[in-house]
Amino acid sequence: HAGATEADELSMEADVEADRVRVRLFDPGTGFEEHTPAPPSNGGAGGYGLVLLDRLSDRWGVQREDTFSVWFEVQRDRLPFGDDRSPRARTA
Secondary structure (H helix, E strand, C coil): CCCCCCCCCCEEEEEECCCEEEEEEEECCCCCCCCCCCCCCCCCCCCCHHHHHHHHCCEEEEEECCCEEEEEEEEHHHCCCCCCCCCCCCCC
């Protein structure tokens, strides 16, 4: 996770609703302003987290309360497996 050390604590919470899954990721960092992410220009091994999040989720954003978090949502009807209500449902 960007900027985290081995001593830092990261946490996650997930809410499964009838129509979507919402996940929040927390870290001790100062955060960043919400923006449209671009892949790193140097082709390095890191820096793709927000790019993937932006491309794979239906919605995402940042939240500042007691701590900084990034959240994202995926509509359940888009899930490729594991949800028998999905039109694309199949066994894993």
